[in-house]
Ligand SMILES: Nc1ncnc2c1ncn2[C@@H]1O[C@H](COP(=O)(O)OP(=O)(O)O)[C@@H](O)[C@H]1O
């Protein structure tokens with residue numbers, strides 16, 4: 001719809017307030033630090049954090065790359081493992097009965113408690129990857145399994161009426177019906193994979209090459225390099241937001257033509 | 268008289284949880300007729316359709332079919348359109364053919380013909396959510412017809428539609444049957460709809476379900492507003508209402 005006169009365009013009405021609030025908070029922070037002369041080792045100003053991102057880029061961005069690789073590697077493994085196991089669950093009840101308890105045990109045990117053990121058995125990078133995988137895996141598995149099981153009962157009957165094979169029912173009915181559920185699980189799993197990677201990196205605390213962002217944070221902490229801690233933290237947050245936004249966009253793209261969750265309020 | 272297409276003899280159905288849905292059901296479906304099952308909700312009408320389609324099995328008695336339960340001999344239309352929301356109208360109607368292994372290109376003609384039959388020739392590329400309730404139901408009927416079934420089973424297909432849409436679909440359904448000669452077993456709890464559509468009505472009494480009365484509608488096969496406003500129609504409606512009332516009173520005693 002076209003808007004006239006004083007009515008702001010729709011995107012401005014929608015994105016204006018959150019952007020303004022964010023800018024306001026950053027400005028207030030900056031103003032406070034300057035006005036009170038707060039030393040940088042207590043609270044760095046946003047401009048200093050931003051500057052540090054640039055000056056320390058040789059340390060921070062390779063670390064970001066390491067963390068990103070771990071996160072996406074773990075997420076990919078969780079998707080393959082979670083969807084694969086969910087399919088096995090719906091095809092054979094005994095698989096579900098035998099494997100679900102293990103999945104639940106892994107899910108309810110805090111990852112910080114498992115990480116030290118994994119670090120004994122595995123090289124640090126592998127242990128970090130496994131930790132991130134473990135936390136991302138369960139939401140993808142359980143959401144996909146729920147989705148596969150919740151295909152419309154009448155459609156299931158229709159497939160039966162037309163003598164569809166198990167494979168056809170899976171391919172043409174259960175998998176598409178599970179897609180919105182899977183995408184929901186993927187969004188949760190994407191955020192958790194990052195958290196799992198960070199937690200495991202902190203537990204691993206390995207130095208030198210192959211150190212991720214979390215290691216840079218604790219390292220900067222020992223040296224009381226507070227601006228760098230903030231800069232690394234900002235990178236982690238930005239990564240989390242980017243992952244969430246990318247998965248939301250993927251979900252919207254895949255579902256926009258058919259699912260209520262992706263449709264606008266008007267129809 | 269020719270052999271019936273479907274024949275229930277003293278049929279009973281008890282669900283796993285102990286619900287007795289049908290008992291002592293005797294019912295024939297004859298070739299090319301429009302048979303309506305009329306009855307209160309919960310009396311077992313859907314159960315009868317599911318048994319005919321082979322989606323469920325009898326607990327007692329016998330059910331004979333004059334055809335093999337091969338793919339494509341039966342079309343089924345549910346109360347909800349039951350379309351796959353992720354697939355276009357074309358792909359939804361294509362489904363029965365796809366499940367038989369027909370490649371898409373070879374099936375195109377059949378799908379387009381089925382869409383044309385229900386008046387959706389130009390909506391193949393639309394997605395179900397983009398259609399009105401009536402059009403979704405049309406798509407559902409096209410899917411049921413795409414394999415040209417011998418028997419079309421319809422379970423309260425128009426119950427959720429507004430009256431104007433329902434009247435239009437009623438007329439279109441009769442025209443379709445005239446054109447294809449398909450046998451139709453139609454479930455409704457509307458007396459008026461049952462009289463308007465049928466060549467025969469079986470009034471089903473509940474608790475457990477069995478046939479309480481059969482009413483043959485002796486009226487020309489081409490119907491319309493003239494029929495809807497005729498005294499013959501009013502007479503049959505009164506008769507069906509009484510039979511339905513009688514079936515209910517029977518339940519109460
Ligand atoms: N799968 C089922 N399990 C147990 N009871 C059922 C099932 N399906 C239907 N029933 C029961 O059987 C009776 C007949 O149901 P149904 O055939 O659906 O009736 P109608 O279609 O006439 O409303 C009802 O009492 C219903 O609750």
Ligand SMILES: [Mg+2]
Pocket residue numbers: 309312313314422
């Ligand atoms: Mg029913």
